[in-house]
Amino acid sequence: MHAELKVPQGKLVVVDLEVTEGRIADVRLSGDFFLEPDEALGHMSDAVEGLPADASLAQIEAAVETARGDAVMVGFDPRSIAMVVLRALGRATTWTDHDFTLIETGPLHPAMQMAVDEVIAQQVGAGERGPALRIWEWASNAVIIGSFQSLSNEVDLDAAARHDTTVVRRISGGGAMFVEPGNTITYSLYVPGTLVEGMSFVESYAFLDAWVVRALRELGVAADYKPVNDLVSPAGKIGGAAQKRLASGAVLHHVTMSYDMDAAKMLDILRIGREKLSDKGHVSAAKRVDPIRSQTGLPREDVVKALVEHFDRENGPLARTELDADTWARAEQLAESKFSDPDWLARVP
Secondary structure, X not given: OEEXXXXXXXXXXXXXXXXXXXXXEEEEEEEOOEEEOOOHHHHHHHHHOOOEOOOOHHHHHHHHHHHHOOOEEEOOOHHXXXXXXXXHOOOOOOHHHOOOEEEEOOOEOHHHHHHHHHHHHHHHHHOOOOOEEEEOOEOOEEEEEOOOXXXXXXXXXXXXXXXXXEEEEXXXXXXXXXXXXXXXXXXXXXXXXXXXXXXXXXXXXXXXXXXXXXXXHHOOOOOEEEOOOEEEEOOEEEEEEEEEEOOOOEEEEEEEEEOOEEHHHHHHHEOOOHHHXXXXXXXXXXXXXXXXXXXXXXXXXXXXXXXXHHHXXXXXXXXXXXXXXXXXHHHHHHHHHHHOOHHHHOXXX
16 A cells, blocks of 8 residues: 655655554655654654554554654654555545546526535535535625624625625635625535545645645735635735535535625625734725736636636546536525525524
8 A cells, every 4th residue: 555645845755554454564654854863764664563554643643753752854744644644544535536526507696506515515425426626606796604603793784785795604614705796716625524634624724725825826826825714915815715524524615715806895794893804904995805816917717717727737637517407406405495594594693
């Protein structure tokens, strides 16, 4: 069994191993990392041998940490060794272990967007479809509040009505998002839990968004990731991510980025208080929030095309597909019964 792991801002860690009678055996660690003294590599390999094949990430990491002793590890650490061992055992996966599809739906209204997200995530968790990427297209203005946000504290409903903006609640946590057709870029990833196995929530946010940071940089956007869930640039915040882990093991991860947003309209609708803005900087209502448009000079459709092409190069081939009739029907039913229900919207008053 063979696996490789590129440590973020670090080095490549490689492991080859066998499983004999339910135990890890014949472990051989290698990579382009730095380690002193040399013999520590053998000690850490020996520490993994004999562990149960179903040992947890924490158990493997603890064994390696103990065997490490006073060794200096540069570009990797005991946790990265534990992660690559899980990959070799088939209990953790990486992007190229999966065949992704690009799901195309055309413009959707807010309740249907929420419903399609939940249904696809359920299908991935049930094994009814493989991992997928979806780029959202909007049919109308929307405010999407997080699963645990208070409706009355976050949204001025009178202002939303004035601006013909529908308010919906999503199933993931995080903050409120204001979107207009053509002015935002939203994408969802629907992946199995094995892709983020062993990662904390914060680590999984950075991992699942790393591809889009690289894609934006290729377009000339000085993009970066800021924990817990923000995409940023010197020209201003680009967007934010939210995530929901289903009981089935599937992970729904979605991101909304500002292409060219009307800040005055957003601040009229959203009740963004001083505490919320205390570590993010103030948004001038006289300006538009446009870090992607201003830094690339490209039409939105060209940016979206470039993002998809980058994902395809890194994790492809990316097959295109439309939603089947059964998925549409399930999403339409859920949009009506849940996401259009006033009780769901106001579940946190």
